[in-house]
Amino acid sequence: MSPAPRYLPHYTLEDYARWEGDWELIDGVAISTGPSPFGPHERVISRLSFQIQTQIQQHRCPCEVYTNLDWIIGDDTVIRPDLMVVCRGQPENHLQRSPDLVVEVLSDSTRGRDLTAKRTLCRENNIPHYLIIDPADKTIQRVTAAGSDRPGLDAPLNLPLATAHCQIAIDPNRLFE
Template sequence: MSAALKFAPHYTVDDYSLWKGDWELWEGLAIAMSPSPFGVHQDVVTQLIRMLGNAVEAAGCDANPLVELDWIVSRDTVVRPDVLVVCGPPPEQHCENTPALVAEVLSDSTRQNDLGYKRQLYHREGVGVYLIIDVEAKTVQVDSRVADGSYDTHVAGDELGLRLCEDCEISIPITKLFRH
């Protein structure tokens, strides 16, 4: 541990709730969020949330796709994924249970965080499916949790089948995710 980190303040959710602006909290460290993403990033997020919502509704699943909702992982960790899916009704405020699915759309300013710390966090917390969306390469990497708690990783083809909330089977067309 570097000397600077050793003496850095250790923040909690209580501190986080008072902050102005866009922040995440990683194991007590305040992480400033990047400025608003560009249009292509937001277009992909919008397409994904629409496709997930339509698929969940068509399958009659008790799940809810949500955009940029704070997930309070612990007293000192709060993240804000681009998209998450919760089982059951949407939370009254922030998400406090492990989501069934988390999706992050990579950008130059978030790529390292999404592929590093956040990927490790999502695996450690038992997220069922982690989608890593690369708009430049037009690919979706899928990390799916398997029975022993490890993760199977593959790149999605044209159609992505997902199992959410134990009894929900959906499919989304990856080719429609990248409209531009």
């Protein structure tokens, strides 16, 4: 083994904009996000999106649900969460400010990144609610500035969207039917 240090390229948003395919960029490290997730993952996202969008419309919240939008965090960090809720003005292109809610649904290929790097990014960017949903274990972990917890499945999970003066309630059981 060579005593010379290994060169790891440090990519930027400019590099990212030229790439084909599905990628994320975390602290300058390129991460392929393909192939697409499996059925259980997509069912949870679809059901969650429906629940949230229905309540946003019912309560006339100035928010939108996004399931395939890049969040540009910095010059060397771009992620594409499974789901985001954005209030107070909607992006025309990629999101360039912090969303109000970020959700990641765990899969074998994303588990480590969702539980570590993305959790840290959400905390560092003051995301009010970061939900980590595990369809295999049928659990939800809620991460906030105050810490994290694992609410049970027997009661709605209330999420105040403070910037929009709205609240949504997620029925966890309906996610895993």
